[in-house]
Amino acid sequence: MEITEPIESKNFLQEIIENDIAEGKHDGRVLTRFPPEPNGYLHIGHAKSICINFGLAKQYNGQTNLRFDDTNPVTEDTEYVESIKEDIKWLGFDWANEYYASDYFDTLYDYATQLIGKGLAYVDDLTAEQIAELKGTPTEPGKNSPHRDRSVEENLDLFRRMKDGEFPEGSKVLRAKIDMASPNMHMRDPLLYRIKYAHHHRTGDKWCIYPMYDFAHGQSDSIETITHSICTLEFIPHRPLYDWCIEKLEIFPSRQYEFARLNMNYTVMSKRKLLQLVNENHVSGWDDPRMPTLSGMRRRGYPPKSIVEFCDKIGVAKRENIIDIGLLEFCVREDLNKTATRVMVVMDPVKLVITNYEGTGEHLSAENNPEDQSAGHRNISFGKVIYIEREDFMLDPPKGYFRLSPGNKVRLKYAYIIEYENHITDSEGRITEIHVKYYPDSKSGEDTSSIKVKTALHWVPESAINAEIRLYDRLFVVENPNSDKDTDFKEFINKDSMVVNTRAMLEPILKDADFGKSYQFFRLGYFCLDKDSSSEKLVFNKTVGLKDSWAKILQK
């Protein structure tokens, strides 16, 4: 018999790197970087970038720097620096060096003067509006600024005085002298430096001029001798400028490569929009469990491994994509199924009385995880009165209903087989008690009754405890909240994205639930303890539900 090895397919970045290594480029060295701007929290899209940058380096015996792209002091803050570092570590990655673009401000200033010296940059006095006007449009060439041909000496002097704070904010900029007629808008004398009298989170008030992205990012890559600078597709038009700066400055030739960013349905991914959700209180914060942020997913109970697995499954390519959020949920379930401790919780309890049960103090042994025998067993107290899920009993069930109904016996998980006898209703006809008889010889593990049942129901004993359970659904009701240009994305927010259940009854052992641990509420889904819990009140988050094929049958 022939055994065929599964073929490991490579993505285009792996091919590029393998070619570079084969050609002996940079002596086969691989150094990548993850360059977040500290102006927001990391989301699942950043996780893709993190996995690519750190993953590639790991795969090819290289390293990855963490570099904060902090060139705009107005929007940046150390709060974000801390959260970003925490999230990367949580995903399981370690950076070789922690750098900041602001570490290079002196070098960058020097680079700028070099460019001026070569006649390749000039100080422009035009206003932002005038510059925009002369820039032309994608279909029309731009026009030269009247200040374009200042002498090297004058430019050097003006630029130094910009640095020294002699000019008001917005009055002057430094621009590269390239080509105002270029079909690439980014090559039409791009801005290199602007004046900002703003306090920087690292350099304080040392500087009043700050480099633009295009004059900081590539140069930072070069200073660190990054070999593969991997970014998203929208930076493709910046690449000629990236290369231009390296060429004119004659510095280390880092190379930029672009991949398609992650998009996911039923959510938004732009930092600006996420910030709006937070600031306008549509969610409780950056770590709201409904947010696509890593801190939100952590709080929701998504294991970091499942996020890394997800990033691996979605692949890397240059084509626009919208990933089904169901794939992420699949990865979460796949991990949690193997690791989560099983417990019983009844979300919508109804009293069940076992009329022929006369035992007292009986304890039943329950398996903690059928997927992992080493997880062991625990005891649950059983009695004449217990609670089951209201939807697990029907007087007049539809075809295909396996659960308790007149004439349809079921097993109580870890306990006995029961059979319906009677029920009690209140004045509105709502069932308040279900009376059943049980088969003493059907005890779980020692069943000699030879009764066949179709399913086992979860239940809780009378000693069950109370908690608040937060059930989450997708944050938006449409697949792409950005699709309609005339409608604000917030119009599509799912009003029922969080539903709070306070009447649930939980197996008593959950009063000792641990933070950071996942539980499978039997037949319901995966849950975890929320940070809002206190000694008086437990709060659980629903991470994700179990696949529910009965719900699917009912839909038909």
Added chain:
RNA sequence: UGGUCUAUGGUGUAACGGUAGCACAACUGAUUUUGGUUCAGUUAGUUGAGGUUCGAAUCCUUGUAGACCAACCA
């Protein structure tokens, strides 16, 4: 409409001139003390039109569609 990038099942992603494969989703069935898990199987795809070639998802020509580019943002 100037430039750039991209088009493979419902969604992603492979196949580098030689059998269109994998994952998720969907659907069957088996197993099951979770209508979960697991297992077996099914459905379903190369953007249109030409061309080169014994042979094209792949190369060429030409359409079409989508994305990105005119912040003193990154």
